[in-house]
Amino acid sequence: METLNKVMLAKDVYWVGKVDDREVPFHRLVLKKGTTYNAYLLKTEKPTIIDTVDIEFGREFVEYVSEIIDPKEIQYIVINHTEPDHSGGLAALASRAPNATIVCTQPAVNELKEMYKLHERTFLVVKDGDTLDIGGKTLKFKETPYLHTEETMITYSIEDKILFPCDIFSTHVANDKFFNDEVETDTTEDFIGYYNAIIHPHRRYVRTLMNALDELDVEMIAPSHGYILRTDIQKYIDLYATMSADTVKDKKVTIVYTTIRSNTKKVANMLKETFEANNIQTTVFNADKSDKTEILTSIKEADAVLIGSSTKYADMIGNLEEILIELKTMNLEGKISAAFGSYGWSGEAIEVIQDYLLETNMNVQSTSNVIKTTGMTHVEFPIRIRFAPKENQVNKVENSAMFISDLLLSSI
Numbered sequence: 001m002e003t004l005n006k007v008m009l010a011k012d013v014y015w016v017g018k019v020d021d022r023e024v025p026f027h028r029l030v031l032k033k034g035t036t037y038n039a040y041l042l043k044t045e046k047p048t049i050i051d052t053v054d055i056e057f058g059r060e061f062v063e064y065v066s067e068i069i070d071p072k073e074i075q076y077i078v079i080n081h082t083e084p085d086h087s088g089g090l091a092a093l094a095s096r097a098p099n100a101t102i103v104c105t106q107p108a109v110n111e112l113k114e115m116y117k118l119h120e121r122t123f124l125v126v127k128d129g130d131t132l133d134i135g136g137k138t139l140k141f142k143e144t145p146y147l148h149t150e151e152t153m154i155t156y157s158i159e160d161k162i163l164f165p166c167d168i169f170s171t172h173v174a175n176d177k178f179f180n181d182e183v184e185t186d187t188t189e190d191f192i193g194y195y196n197a198i199i200h201p202h203r204r205y206v207r208t209l210m211n212a213l214d215e216l217d218v219e220m221i222a223p224s225h226g227y228i229l230r231t232d233i234q235k236y237i238d239l240y241a242t243m244s245a246d247t248v249k250d251k252k253v254t255i256v257y258t259t260i261r262s263n264t265k266k267v268a269n270m271l272k273e274t275f276e277a278n279n280i281q282t283t284v285f286n287a288d289k290s291d292k293t294e295i296l297t298s299i300k301e302a303d304a305v306l307i308g309s310s311t312k313y314a315d316m317i318g319n320l321e322e323i324l325i326e327l328k329t330m331n332l333e334g335k336i337s338a339a340f341g342s343y344g345w346s347g348e349a350i351e352v353i354q355d356y357l358l359e360t361n362m363n364v365q366s367t368s369n370v371i372k373t374t375g376m377t378h379v380e381f382p383i384r385i386r387f388a389p390k391e392n393q394v395n396k397v398e399n400s401a402m403f404i405s406d407l408l409l410s411s412i
């Protein structure tokens with residue numbers, strides 16, 4: 001085994017990743033400075049790999065690992081995040097490491113089985129706060145859903161005080177200097193650039209993570225791209241705390257709806273509750289019971305406008321269309337908007353409202369745009385609720401209102 005000249009983070013902790021110094025197409029960006037796919041080997045009594053490399057470099061990765069350890073000895077492969085720039089080496093590694101158990105969150109299991117044909121492999125599902133004894137070191141797991149996909153988690157080596165947060169705290173730089181303190185130039189801009197491109201849309205979940213980090217004594221952050229942070233740890237944690245905080249105040253939302261039996265009214269009120277929980281002033285109008293001029297004035301002053309109706313015989317109900325016709329004539333530039341409604345089986349009204357909104361100059365939310373810009377699949381626009389909103393649909397309404405809140409409360 002050739003362990004000389006290998007990059008080591010601590011005793012028995014090896015970097016086993018890949019430096020990719022090409023211009024890499026990624027998330028509709030081109031990474032001009034390339035990137036690294038950082039994977040780690042903890043060569044303990046139960047040798048453990050944490051994350052792998054991009055799918056293109058799977059074989060090369062296994063060869064590199066084999067220089068340090070016989071893959072047959074590997075007992076655990078921890079997958080923090082299933083995106084193939086980190087899990088991509090799993091198929092090649094799993095075939096050479098037949099004794100390894102794959103460690104991940106519940107939502108990751110099926111993704112990994114399907115992506116890499118691992119239906120016959122043993123998985124260990126870990127939950128928030130679980131620990132794993134790997135013989136000489138103990139790993140602690142923290143689920144970090146939506147940072148930046150649903151199945152993500154972070155791993156902390158208790159004895160080493162090293163945090164392995166996968167994409168969080170990363171930079172896209174094909175560095176030959178692995179640790180931040182080895183680099184002569186200031187890398188903060190790269191760090192911020194990565195945050196803005198990948199993490200910022202998920203900043204609500206960053207804030208949750210920040211609270212969890214308070215409980216961990218972190219001396220080193222070993223992310224899955226770019227520099228391993230060995231000095232100024234608190235500076236980088238503080239930067240994430242600052243960048244993920246709300247930067248804008250005093251935002252207003254106007255919600256206008258029509259309803260037959262109050263189901264759409266309930267949705268309107270659920271939206272209002274979430275906006276208000278985010279300190280956004282919210283005014284709700286039943287279009288059939290309110291003065292049209294008052295509604296239009298409120299819309300003019302609002303930063304976001306949500307319009308909803310239930311569906312009756314394939315159309316909107318009540319006075320709503322009068323309001324929507326007016327909106328087309330107004331300058332509503334810069335405002336965010338979304339359609340919503342309760343329906344029974346087809347929900348045509350919601351789509352008709354969406355069509356009207358698209359004819360205004362507002363920034364109309366759609367599921368398609370949310371996926372394209374953030375990769376989030378738990379947020380849906382227009383917001384379609386079948387009959388009365390039930391327990392399992394409350395989340396759907398809340399998620400959509402939180403998404404709009406986050407757009408309103410950040411200046412980038």
Ligand SMILES: Cc1cc2nc3c(=O)[nH]c(=O)nc-3n(C[C@H](O)[C@H](O)[C@H](O)COP(=O)(O)O)c2cc1C
Binds near residue numbers: 344
């Ligand atoms: C007379 C009538 C016609 C309806 N027509 C439709 C329809 O065409 N398409 C549909 O998806 N739902 C239809 N529904 C179902 C309602 O949209 C559904 O019950 C909804 O939850 C009502 O919400 P609301 O209380 O906000 O009015 C109809 C309901 C009634 C009473």
